Amino acid sequence: EAGVTQFPSHxxxxxxxxVTLRCDPISGHDNLYWYRRVMGKEIKFLLHFVKESKxxxxxxxxxxxxxxRTGGTYSTLKVQPAELEDSGVYFxxxxxxxxxxxxxxxxxxxxxxx
Amino acid sequence: xxxxxxxxxxxxxPEGAIVSLxxxxxxxxxxxxxxxxxxxxxxxxxxxxxxxxxxKEDGRFTAQVDKxxxxxxxxxxxxxxSDSATYLCAMRANSGGYxxxxxxxxxxxxxxx
Numbered sequence: 001e002a003g004v005t006q007f008p009s010h011x012x013x014x015x016x017x018x019v020t021l022r023c024d025p026i027s028g029h030d031n032l033y034w035y036r037r038v039m040g041k042e043i044k045f046l047l048h049f050v051k052e053s054k055x056x057x058x059x060x061x062x063x064x065x066x067x068x069r070t071g072g073t074y075s076t077l078k079v080q081p082a083e084l085e086d087s088g089v090y091f092x093x094x095x096x097x098x099x100x101x102x103x104x105x106x107x108x109x110x111x112x113x114x
Numbered sequence: 115x116x117x118x119x120x121x122x123x124x125x126x127x128p129e130g131a132i133v134s135l136x137x138x139x140x141x142x143x144x145x146x147x148x149x150x151x152x153x154x155x156x157x158x159x160x161x162x163x164x165x166x167x168x169x170k171e172d173g174r175f176t177a178q179v180d181k182x183x184x185x186x187x188x189x190x191x192x193x194x195x196s197d198s199a200t201y202l203c204a205m206r207a208n209s210g211g212y213x214x215x216x217x218x219x220x221x222x223x224x225x226x227x
Contacts, residue, residue, distance in 0.1 A: 105157035
């Protein structure tokens with residue numbers, strides 16, 4: 001079974017540009033999550049999809065961040081326009097349908113905003 | 115105050131030592147407790163998962179949860195150089211955004227051969 005994959009692995013952009021991160025969850029996992037780790041801080045929750053619906057987006061920092069999951073498969077996270085403080089590692093995770101089902105993480109996308 | 119407190123280390127031990135990693139938390143709604151291991155430039159990998167108080171053992175790893183003290187631990191017996199990684203405690207509630215996982219900052223462990 002393939003794990004969670006993320007693309008790109010690393011992105012370097014300038015302040016004001018747009019970047020789109022992609023996550024492919026484990027096949028059959030209805031739940032998809034985005035997390036972010038800013039340097040020196042904990043991994044923080046951003047949002048949670050159940051299939052194509054946003055279940056919880058309480059962690060999204062501001063309206064420069066837009067997440068989508070069309071068709072309930074892969075997800076994208078767009079940052080527009082990017083700011084310096086958006087630099088960090090963005091992780092995607094997925095889990096099956098149950099409450100107790102654990103979340104499996106992808107390798108992350110390292111975003112650097114210059 | 116952070117919801118989850120974890121000493122970032124680094125923690126350096128000789129091969130074969132018993133390692134003790136700990137976290138405290140303040141949110142009494144947390145019901146599920148996890149330990150993730152993260153190697154450099156990789157994503158967190160689930161190591162142990164427990165629900166409620168008590169102990170859980172898996173090979174060289176033992177997870178303990180004491181909900182009365184809001185304290186969780188991970189013990190690694192006979193530590194190996196391959197155990198060198200960052201260990202993240204993580205937890206989540208059982209309702210109201212229950213899927214959201216809250217992480218500690220992670221403890222960096224180095225096992226010296």
